[in-house]
Amino acid sequence: xxxxxxxxxxxxxxxxxxxxxxxxxNYWRGVISGALPTLAIMFYSLSHWPGGDVVALxxxxxxxxxxxxxxxGDRKAGAPRQRMHWIPKIIVGFFLTLALLMAAFVTIxxxxxxxxxxxxxxxxxxxxxxxxxxSGEVPHDEAAAKVVSQYMxxxxxxxxxxxxxxxxxxxxxxxxxxxxxxxxxxxEAQQPLEGATVTxxxxxxxxxADMGKSTNLSASAPGRYRALxxxxxxxxxxxxxxxxxxxxxxxxxxEIIVPAF
Numbered sequence: 001x002x003x004x005x006x007x008x009x010x011x012x013x014x015x016x017x018x019x020x021x022x023x024x025x026n027y028w029r030g031v032i033s034g035a036l037p038t039l040a041i042m043f044y045s046l047s048h049w050p051g052g053d054v055v056a057l058x059x060x061x062x063x064x065x066x067x068x069x070x071x072x073g074d075r076k077a078g079a080p081r082q083r084m085h086w087i088p089k090i091i092v093g094f095f096l097t098l099a100l101l102m103a104a105f106v107t108i109x110x111x112x113x114x115x116x117x118x119x120x121x122x123x124x125x126x127x128x129x130x131x132x133x134x135s136g137e138v139p140h141d142e143a144a145a146k147v148v149s150q151y152m153x154x155x156x157x158x159x160x161x162x163x164x165x166x167x168x169x170x171x172x173x174x175x176x177x178x179x180x181x182x183x184x185x186x187x188e189a190q191q192p193l194e195g196a197t198v199t200x201x202x203x204x205x206x207x208x209a210d211m212g213k214s215t216n217l218s219a220s221a222p223g224r225y226r227a228l229x230x231x232x233x234x235x236x237x238x239x240x241x242x243x244x245x246x247x248x249x250x251x252x253x254x255e256i257i258v259p260a261f
Contacts, residue, residue: 004041004044004058005057005058005061005099005103006103008037008040008041008058008061008062009061009062009065009099011036011037012033012034012037012062012065012066012069013033013065013069015029015032015033015036015037016029016030016033016066016069016070016073017073019032019033020073026070026073027070029070029073030066030067030069030070030073031066033066033069034062034063034065034066034067037062038058038059038062038063041055041058041059041062042055042059053106053109054106057099057102057103057106060099060102061099064095064099068091068092068095071088072088072092112234112235112236154251157249158249158250158251161187161188161248161250162187162188163185163186163187163188163193163243163250164185164186164190165183165184165185165241165243165250165252166183166184166185167181167182167183167184167241167252167254168181168182168183168184169181169182169229170239170254170256171256173229173230173231173256173258174231174258174259175231175232175233175234175258175259176230176231176232177230178228178229178230179228179229179230180226180227180228180229181200181215181217181226181227181228181229182220182224182225182226183198183200183217183224183225183226183241183243184223184224185198185223185224185225185243185250186223191223192221192222192223192224193223193243193245194219194222194223195245196225196243196244196245197216197243197244197245198216198217198225198241198242198243198244199214199215199216199217199241199242199244200214200215200216200217200227200229200239200240200241200242201213201214201215201239201240201242202215202229202231202237202238202239202240202256203237203238203240204235204236204237204238205236205237205238205255212240215227215229231258233258234258234259235257235258236255236256236257237255237256237257237258238253238254238255238256239253239254239255239256240252240253241253241254
């Protein structure tokens with residue numbers, strides 16, 4: 001996000017001074033240099049939606065950069081250089097500071113604080129992983145109450161099955177690396193659970209039930225299933241494990257944290 005944010009601002013400056021070099025008037029070089037990156041980020045967001053706050057931050061910085069360049073760059077060739085008044089300096093500094101703060105806030109909301117900073121500002125952050133990013137909204141309406149009731153009924157059916165499930169490797173998932181996740185399953189007679197279909201779905205806490213990245217685990221031994229799982233984004237996630245054999249289903253979920261560093 002910071003690459004497109006400040007990279008776009010740098011591109012606006014390059015376009016502005018390039019158009020100035022070829023003799024384009026100050027008004028039109030401000031319009032063209034600001035419009036091209038703004039249109040580019042808008043079209044890019046249509047297929048890779050980063051969130052309304054991120055798009056708004058990009059548009060605000062791009063437009064502000066173009067306006068500042070237009071107001072401060074209208075100096076005729078050969079004219080004596082004049083010092084900028086202190087009021088425009090304050091305005092430019094204010095918007096630069098605001099852009100930096102907004103970029104920092106959006107980055108923290110997406111990826112959380114770096115662990116080295118979190119352990120200084122968060123209680124007990126040095127003893128356990130602490131994720132400070134935004135995990136999504138939690139519904140509290142009638143539909144949410146029905147979901148709770150369905151979950152309790154499902155939990156009762158799963159206890160009646162008597163299956164014993166052990167999962168290993170979820171806490172070792174790293175960013176950009178394939179990590180092995182293994183599932184050991186036994187039935188009510190404590191015998192290996194064979195012939196089951198095992199699916200692992202990793203999704204964001206705010207995503208719906210039909211969203212997320214699913215991976216099928218293959219049988220490596222009687223009652224044992226494995227797969228290689230990789231993540232391309234850091235943050236807090238929910239790993240949902242679904243085991244099916246015939247009409248029987250067993251589902252469990254666990255929150256995991258994929259560190260950014």
